[in-house]
Amino acid sequence: MLGLMQDQPLLISNMIDFAERHHADGEIVSRRVEGDLHRYTWADVAKRSRQVAHALDGLKLEFSDRVATLAWNGYRHLELYFGVSGSGRVLHTLNPRLHPDQVVWIANHAEDKVLCFDMTFLPIVQAVHARCPMIKTYVALCDADKLPADTGIPNLVSYEAWIGTKPTAYEWPQFDENSASSMCYTSGTTGNPKAALYSHRSTTLHAYAAALPDVMCISARDSILPVVPMFHVNAWGIPYSAALTGAKLVFPGPAMDGKSVYEMMEAESVTYSAGVPTVWQMMLAHMKANNLKFSTMKRTVIGGSACPPAMIRAFNDDYGVEVLHAWGMTEMSPLGTLCTLKNKQLKLPPDAQMQIRLKQGRAIFGVDMKVVNEAGESLPWDGKSSGDLLVKGPWVIAEYFKGEGGNPLVNGWFPTGDVATIDADGFLQITDRSKDVIKSGGEWISSIDVENIAMAHPAVMMAACIGMPHPKWDERPIIAVVKRPDTQVTREELLQFFDGKTAKWQIPDDVIFVDAIPLGATGKMQKMKLREQLKDYKLPTA
Ligand code: ADP
Numbered sequence: 171m172l173g174l175m176q177d178q179p180l181l182i183s184n185m186i187d188f189a190e191r192h193h194a195d196g197e198i199v200s201r202r203v204e205g206d207l208h209r210y211t212w213a214d215v216a217k218r219s220r221q222v223a224h225a226l227d228g229l230k231l232e233f234s235d236r237v238a239t240l241a242w243n244g245y246r247h248l249e250l251y252f253g254v255s256g257s258g259r260v261l262h263t264l265n266p267r268l269h270p271d272q273v274v275w276i277a278n279h280a281e282d283k284v285l286c287f288d289m290t291f292l293p294i295v296q297a298v299h300a301r302c303p304m305i306k307t308y309v310a311l312c313d314a315d316k317l318p319a320d321t322g323i324p325n326l327v328s329y330e331a332w333i334g335t336k337p338t339a340y341e342w343p344q345f346d347e348n349s350a351s352s353m354c355y356t357s358g359t360t361g362n363p364k365a366a367l368y369s370h371r372s373t374t375l376h377a378y379a380a381a382l383p384d385v386m387c388i389s390a391r392d393s394i395l396p397v398v399p400m401f402h403v404n405a406w407g408i409p410y411s412a413a414l415t416g417a418k419l420v421f422p423g424p425a426m427d428g429k430s431v432y433e434m435m436e437a438e439s440v441t442y443s444a445g446v447p448t449v450w451q452m453m454l455a456h457m458k459a460n461n462l463k464f465s466t467m468k469r470t471v472i473g474g475s476a477c478p479p480a481m482i483r484a485f486n487d488d489y490g491v492e493v494l495h496a497w498g499m500t501e502m503s504p505l506g507t508l509c510t511l512k513n514k515q516l517k518l519p520p521d522a523q524m525q526i527r528l529k530q531g532r533a534i535f536g537v538d539m540k541v542v543n544e545a546g547e548s549l550p551w552d553g554k555s556s557g558d559l560l561v562k563g564p565w566v567i568a569e570y571f572k573g574e575g576g577n578p579l580v581n582g583w584f585p586t587g588d589v590a591t592i593d594a595d596g597f598l599q600i601t602d603r604s605k606d607v608i609k610s611g612g613e614w615i616s617s618i619d620v621e622n623i624a625m626a627h628p629a630v631m632m633a634a635c636i637g638m639p640h641p642k643w644d645e646r647p648i649i650a651v652v653k654r655p656d657t658q659v660t661r662e663e664l665l666q667f668f669d670g671k672t673a674k675w676q677i678p679d680d681v682i683f684v685d686a687i688p689l690g691a692t693g694k695m696q697k698m699k700l701r702e703q704l705k706d707y708k709l710p711t712a
Contacts, residue, residue, distance in 0.1 A: 180374035182351050183256035183342035185413040190216035193390060193416030199438050200245040201423035201430070203288050204316070208245055212416065215248055220340035221333035222253025228336070229307055231259055231283055233343075234350055238262040238282040238305075240273075240291040243400045243421040246311045246329055250286055251400070251409050255351040255370070258343050262353045262365075263401040266290075267613055269673040270297040276355050276363055277302045280571070286311055286329065290424055292321065299323050347371040353571060354403050356500035357607070357614045365571035366501045368404070372565040376503045377410035379534050379565075384510045386444070386471055386494070390416040393466070395435055397422065397445030398474070402612070403504040406444055406471070406496075417442075428456030439466045444496075446474035446612030447481060451642055454484055464489050471496050471508070473530075474612040475644040476600060482527055497530035497600060499586060501578075503565040506539070507531040507598045515595075529599040530590075537563045539598065541590055546580070553593030556601045559586045606697065608637035608647045615647050615676045617697075623671050624649055627664060629657035634687045634695045635678060638709050646709055648680040650687055650700060679711050 178184075189196070194213035202208050226237065237254045239261065241247040254261040262280050264273060273294060277285070282302070286309040287295050295308060307325050310317055314331040351370045355363040381388040388394065388411040396408045396419070404410070412419050420438040422431055431453055435443070450472060456462070470485065473496030485491040498504030509531030511523060518526075533539050541549045541557040549555035560583035569578060578584060587605030592598050608615040617635035624633035632652040637645035653659065661681040668677040688699035 179344060179347035179370065181256070181342070181344070181347060181370045182252060182373060182410070185374070185377065185410055186216045186219055186252040186256060187342070189413040189416065196390070196416045197418045198245050198248065198421070199419070200243075200421040201425050201434065202244065203242070203290055203312070203424055210245065212413070215245065215252065215413075217338045218333060219249045219251075219253035219256060220338055220342075221336040222249055223257035223340050223342070224336035225333045226254065226257050226259055226284070229284065233258040233345070234260055236260045236262045236280050236282045236353070237284045237286065238264050238277060238280065239401065240264045240266045240285065240287040240294060241311055241401065242288050242290070242423045243396055243405065244288070244311070244423050245421065246286075247400050248409055248419070248421075249333075251352075251404075252413070255373075256342050257340075258345060258349065260350045260353055260367070263404070265355070265401050265613075266294060267673060267675070269676070270294055272363070272673070274298045274301045276365075277305065279362075280353065280355075280365065283307070284309060288312075288424070289316065292318075296322055347374070352404065354401075354500050357616045357619075362574070364574045366403075366503075366567050367571045368503055368565075372503055373404070373407075373410060375536060376407050376505065376565040377414055379536050380407045380505055381411040381415055382534070384532070385505065385508050385534050386411065386496075387469070388412060388415050388417050388442070392442045393418040393420060393438055393440045394442045394444075395420040395422060395431070395438070395440045397426070397431060397443055397449050398612075403498070403500045406473070406498070406504055408444060428453035432456060432462060435467055436465060441466050441468045442470065443467065444471035444473075446644075447472055447477055448475075448611040448643055450481055450485075454481065457489070464491060467491050469494060473497055475609055476530075477528070479524065479528055482524065493527065495527060495530055497588075497598060501567045501584060501586075502537070502561060502563075505534055505565075506537050506561060507533050509597070512595060526597060529593075529597040531598060532596045533598070536565060537561055539592070540583070541592055551592040551594055551596065553591050553597075553599070556589055556591045558604060559588045559590040559598070559600075560584060561586060608635070608645050610637075610640070610643045610645055610647070610675065612644075613675070617647065619672060620647055620649060620668075620676065620678060623668055624651060624664065627659060627667050629653055629659035630664070631655075632687050632695075634697060634700055636697050636701055636704070638679075638704075638707065640679075640709055640711070646711065647676070647678040648682060648707075648709065649678045650682045650684050650704070652684060652687060679709055682707070 189212040196212045200208045314328040317328040357363045396405045482493045495509040498506045589602035620635040621633045631654045640646040688696040
């Protein structure tokens, strides 16, 4: 039909062009691995991301080739966000908290061609490079003179030497907005990690949506310190929404302890932040112990795990900071719901408001959600009927990278593995999890991996790994073990058996020897029953 709007692809390069044109002098402040502070502007990000594009062209990378990062939140990582995707390659943010064996598996599965890393992670790169034959170039995110002579890593170049001499003008390629822009692996389900592959379109739509007032409310008036890592689902989309709006960004780099984050917030007049409950636990403890207050902080998004009521109260009552409880998933780019009150709820007494704030919030336009019973029938939105939560929308995955795990959708809906209620006002509340995983400090631990390691011990006949509530880490894994007849193994021996086989923080906190693990009719371990049996159990570390 004649008379329609212009057909322009939604590309990530448009965001950085816009940032340069409209808020060129907007500030980006980063704590560097070297310890010093680095300051520059959105104009500099734009210029240097174009140099990144030239550097990638120089390596003869093809369209859609993967460029991996192992990096903190910082300005060079931000340049890679725009330079890699803008030039048509796929930014693959690797999680440096994983065991090197897991990093090798993921990098090979992703077929990464380039790996850019902060010097903090040099030991990981040294441990993995010989087993990642597809990575042809390693880029250390540092100045040329900070690159040690003898790292043992072939084809290693410093970032500044790599991009420094490249032209600052670059014509961003134009292509289909449904092309891949970035990817993130999740071990949120059992089996091998799987990747969500984001597109330019999904990322752009998510960036618009995230900035809405009832979502993350990101604006040019804000100074934002994302505590959520840029290697974890695009730092919940903040870098992109900041580019659209011209918000100031403040990056803590490796200094993620409560004291450093607090001091950076004060020094850079931070108004807004986002992160998992564990980091706030540490910061609030630091502030309380030192009788500190915020001068500019107004709001923080808390998600990744349920936000404890005491944390919402402490932020609100003691520090005047509004907590925006959020729920999402790697498979959802990640935002699904955010908890902001409706007009009619503002008149409710504080206790009633608190009951709402504890919920995970309302769906963002772009996310459809429903809860269903075992037969797949939709349950009423009455705040009581709990069932499996399913979602769909333009920033929810259709399938995992390389089609791993087959078609994940059920009649077009993505099953989240969360169990929830939805109330008449559309507020979602997560009540349980049907997927068999543990989330510790915002990071996944696969119960299957833990069980497989335990089962390799000659004295172990059966092992079941479950999460137990923990005040700091939200959950920690423990393992219930049935011993083989006539064998001996102690708790300590079994825990030692995990050494070197997985990342340290993925090792269970405790071993409980039991006579039997409850099994269902098909022989499947019934972890809900096991949790019920262990309801009075207390973690030794809690
Ligand atoms: P993210 O940590 O960014 O939310 P992940 O893919 O690592 O993304 O984890 C998603 C899962 O984390 C959800 O399916 C849910 O189980 C849990 N989760 C996320 N946010 C919350 C929340 N606010 N309350 C309870 N659980 C949450």
